[in-house]
Amino acid sequence: MFVSGSANLLAQLTPGRLDARFWIGVIFIYYFLATILPVDVVIGKIYPLFGICLLIMAVGVGGGILIRGYNIPEVSFFNLHPSNIPMWPMMFVTIACGAISGFHATQSPMMARCLKSEKFGRHSFYGAMIAEGVIALI
Numbered sequence: 466m467f468v469s470g471s472a473n474l475l476a477q478l479t480p481g482r483l484d485a486r487f488w489i490g491v492i493f494i495y496y497f498l499a500t501i502l503p504v505d506v507v508i509g510k511i512y513p514l515f516g517i518c519l520l521i522m523a524v525g526v527g528g529g530i531l532i533r534g535y536n537i538p539e540v541s542f543f544n545l546h547p548s549n550i551p552m553w554p555m556m557f558v559t560i561a562c563g564a565i566s567g568f569h570a571t572q573s574p575m576m577a578r579c580l581k582s583e584k585f586g587r588h589s590f591y592g593a594m595i596a597e598g599v600i601a602l603i
Contacts, residue, residue, distance in 0.1 A: 468492050504578050 472488035499507050508515075529535040580586055 476485040
């Protein structure tokens with residue numbers, strides 16, 4: 466899902482030039498390199514830029530909602546399942562699985578590779594698990 470969704474998005478951003486199959490290949494090459502190379506070799510220099518972009522986007526969306534009164538149309542508390550099957554409990558379990566295990570924040574070896582000592586693992590991973598719990602509750 467993460468590969469095909471990202472590849473399709475990149476293909477839409479580069480219409481007529483590069484198709485989704487090309488981007489799938491690029492993503493798998495990146496995954497392979499990110500697995501065998503140290504973090505600072507792959508994205509160490511540009512990784513802080515991703516964090517800055519994420520913060521700018523979050524502040525922009527939050528500001529637009531609070532100041533301008535924009536709404537996010539995809540967010541709804543109505544059941545939109547075609548068969549009207551209850552989805553709320555399972556949706557929360559799906560989100561909360563990351564909160565329970567810290568999976569979403571710690572799944573990549575990047576976080577573990579950035580620790581200077583194994584002693585810092587408990588604080589880092591527990592903090593990530595708490596952050597995932599807050600995201601699940603929101």
